[in-house]
Amino acid sequence: MRFLLDEHLPTGLATLISELGYNALHVKTEGLLSASDSELWTLAGDLEATVVSKDSDFLALARRDRRRSGLILLNLGNISNRDLYVAVRAGWPQLMERLKLGDPVVELRP
Known part of the structure; x- marks a missing residue:
């Protein structure tokens, strides 16, 4: 599985996910800080990646385009x-x- 982390998350989280055995990309290290949520969602689909975010705006994208x-x-x-x-x-x-x-959307809560 591959993951694309959005800009509101620390780049160290991509490192942690990689240590857990998964391919993790961060928008900052990929030069994508100026990309919109919609552009990141489309890119994730093209990369066959799951988006990792704290931003609930991605929920609308996930519901619209599962x-x-x-x-x-x-x-x-x-x-x-x-x-x-x-x-x-x-x-x-x-x-x-x-x-x-x-499950197309999974949530981690305290």
């Missing part, structure tokens, strides 16, 4: 990067299981 890409919504509020990494590491197996079962 075939293009999936979405992991990190609904964790305003937390430190350290706490974000801990939460993602702990919740990642469940997120992956739900994606593998075909």
Whole structure:
């Protein structure tokens, strides 16, 4: 599985996801900081990647175009990067299981 992380997430999260055994790209390291949410959604579909975001605007894109890409919504509020990494590491197996079962949108909550 491949993941595309949006600009509101730290680049270190892409590193963490890679350490968990997945291909993770961050819009910053890919030179895509100026891309709109819609452009990122389309790119993710072209890359066969799941978008990872804290931005609920991606929910509308996911509901409108379920075939293009999936979405992991990190609904964790305003937390430190350290706490974000801990939460993602702990919740990642469940997120992956739900994606593998075909859920187009999965959410990580506290």
